[in-house]
Amino acid sequence: MKESADLVISDGxxxxxxxxxxxxxxxxxxxxxxxxxxxxxxxTIEARYRATKTLAVPGCVVLPGLVNGHTHAAMTLFRGLADDLPLMEWLQNHIFPAEQKLNPDWVYWGSLLACAEMILSGTTTFCDMYL
Structure with a gap:
């Protein structure tokens, strides 16, 4: 008798x-x-498990979730703000002034956007450096 599984992902x-x-x-x-x-x-997996749902993924790579060890999630809102500048000019003249205008609502929505983008790209865990 086969064991039950909710999902079997196969063929990748x-x-x-x-x-x-x-x-x-x-x-x-x-x-x-x-x-x-x-x-x-x-x-081996198909012989051992009976799945409620199956997903065949030929031509795909199946791997564990990725980990982002350093991010500033709320700063997702600043994407495209003064690109291609030297670091200190970018920080002092653009990012730091923009950060001073942030409020908890903006931090929440920027972080939520960052989470959605990370999930869409396979990142399941992150360490946020935003204080």
Whole structure:
């Protein structure tokens, strides 16, 4: 009898990024709730799990969520503000004055936008440096 899974993602190149740097092509992973319960060759996963939903991703790479170790999420709102300037000129003449005009609402919306953009690009974890 097969184990249950909510989702099986299969037929892609699965990069585990584990200590052995295992990769499976074609590979698959089984998800139950919010947990990845198995990763391996597609034949092994499909033989072991019965999924409520399946997603075939041939030609795609499946990898763990990316981590952004240093970001200033609220500053997403400043994108395009005075581009291509030397760092100190950019900071002192443009960014620092703009930051002084920020309020909690702007910080909230800038951070929310940054989170949405990170999720869309595969980043699932970040460390914010904004004080």
């Amino acid at each position: 190149l699965v990069l585990t990024l584990d200590e052995n740097n295992e990769r499976f092509q074609p590979g698959a992973l089984a998800i139950r709730g919010s947990d990845i319960v198995a990763v391996g060759p597609v034949e």
